[in-house]
Every structure is written in structure tokens, then in C-alpha cells.
Amino acid sequence: MIRRGNEHNPPPWLRPLLKASFFIPCEVHGDSNKSECNMYCLDCMGRALCSYCLANHKDHHVVQIRRSSYHNVIRVTEVSKFIDISCVQTYIINSAKIVFLNERPQPRPGKGVTNTCEICCRSLLDSFRFCSLGCKLAGMKTDPELTFTLRPKLSRELLHGSESDESSTPRKLRKTQAFSRVIEVPANPSDDEAGNATGSISPGTPPIISYRTSRRKGVPHRAPF
Numbered sequence: 001m002i003r004r005g006n007e008h009n010p011p012p013w014l015r016p017l018l019k020a021s022f023f024i025p026c027e028v029h030g031d032s033n034k035s036e037c038n039m040y041c042l043d044c045m046g047r048a049l050c051s052y053c054l055a056n057h058k059d060h061h062v063v064q065i066r067r068s069s070y071h072n073v074i075r076v077t078e079v080s081k082f083i084d085i086s087c088v089q090t091y092i093i094n095s096a097k098i099v100f101l102n103e104r105p106q107p108r109p110g111k112g113v114t115n116t117c118e119i120c121c122r123s124l125l126d127s128f129r130f131c132s133l134g135c136k137l138a139g140m141k142t143d144p145e146l147t148f149t150l151r152p153k154l155s156r157e158l159l160h161g162s163e164s165d166e167s168s169t170p171r172k173l174r175k176t177q178a179f180s181r182v183i184e185v186p187a188n189p190s191d192d193e194a195g196n197a198t199g200s201i202s203p204g205t206p207p208i209i210s211y212r213t214s215r216r217k218g219v220p221h222r223a224p225f
């Protein structure tokens with residue numbers, strides 16, 4: 001069973017994952033082909049695993065670590081099942097969204113950069129605070145609001161329950177109501193207005209006009225040659 005953290009503490013497997021050595025020959029299956037360690041068991045929290053090690057971790061929560069520019073990354077679809085990665089910048093590599101495991105210091109941010117990682121000063125987009133999971137973990141020491149704990153997704157009704165009834169009204173309905181308010185008639189119209197009250201509430205229904213008449217058909221005439 002995978003162990004999860006709480007609001008103030010990261011899950012116990014996160015630090016061992018960040019410190020593990022990946023893409024090295026497996027200590028147990030080093031003589032076999034494809035024995036490179038690129039997986040990690042979140043239940044056992046031990047060393048990195050190769051594909052041959054998975055036989056001993058059946059039904060465990062195992063994630064795959066990948067490589068990008070000599071740095072370890074993990075796909076968002078895998079890690080987001082276990083932890084909250086908000087505030088960490090994501091990247092697209094090989095058509096997949098990923099996050100970096102550890103910090104990537106950048107001595108000199110590029111020109112025009114307005115936002116950097118709070119821990120290692122890596123250039124970031126304005127909507128993020130950290131460049132990696134490790135940097136977010138370090139940021140928890142100074143910001144008690146940061147957490148890796150997954151929070152249940154609240155329904156839209158609960159999130160907007162404090163708003164007025166009008167704000168939750170569908171846009172199309174609000175437009176109809178707004179139109180009816182514009183042409184609304186006063187509760188006590190004056191004598192001059194009383195005669196036009198009915199016509200000012202809403203446009204009258206146009207009379208149904210039949211263009212078909214009951215007159216007899218005339219004698220048909222042959223078209224001239």
C-alpha cells in the first residue's frame with residue numbers, strides 16, 4: 001500500500017525518489033540486456049529498478065523515470081495520480097507533458113525574463129513558482145501553504161455557491177431576463193400609459209394572413225407559340 005503525506009508533509013516516498021540514481025546498470029541484473037534502472041517503486045521506496053526487477057513488485061505502484069537534457073523527468077499523467085504538482089512548471093517532450101525531478105540552476109536568466117524559480121532561479125513562465133518537484137519540496141520550508149497532498153475536486157456548484165443567483169443563471173437566460181426588464185411596464189401606469197400598456201410589454205403576435213383565396217380558377221390559357 002502506497003503511503004501518502006498530509007497537508008504539511010510530503011509523501012514519504014518523494015525524497016527517496018528524488019535522491020535515487022537512475023539510468024545506471026542494475027545491481028542485480030547487470031549482466032542482462034536492457035538492465036538500465038529507469039523505474040521506481042513508490043511502495044518499497046528502495047533503489048531504482050530495471051525491467052527485470054518488476055517481477056518482484058507485482059501490484060505495486062511503479063513509475064517510470066525518463067531523461068531529458070541529462071535531467072530526470074516524469075510524465076504528468078503518472079505522477080499527478082499521487083501528488084499535487086501545482087506551482088511546478090510543466091514541459092512538453094515527445095508530445096507528452098512532463099515535470100523535472102530536481103532543480104536545474106541557471107546562473108543568468110535570459111533577457112526579458114520576469115519570473116524565475118524561487119529556489120534555483122531557473123527561468124519560468126509567469127504562472128509557476130518552481131521548475132521541479134525538488135524545488136517545490138524545498139519551498140515548503142518557507143511557505144506552509146504549499147502541499148503535495150491531492151485535494152478532492154469540488155463541484156462547480158460548491159465552488160460558486162456563495163455567488164448570487166444571477167451569476168449562476170445561464171447567459172442565454174440572463175439576456176432574456178435583461179430584455180424583459182428593459183420593456184417592463186410600471187406597476188401603476190398613468191391614464192395616458194394605460195392604453196398602451198399591453199402593447200409595450202412585448203411585441204404583439206402578428207395576425208395570421210392567408211394568401212390563399214377561395215375565388216374560382218379562371219379558364220386556362222394556352223401559352224402562345
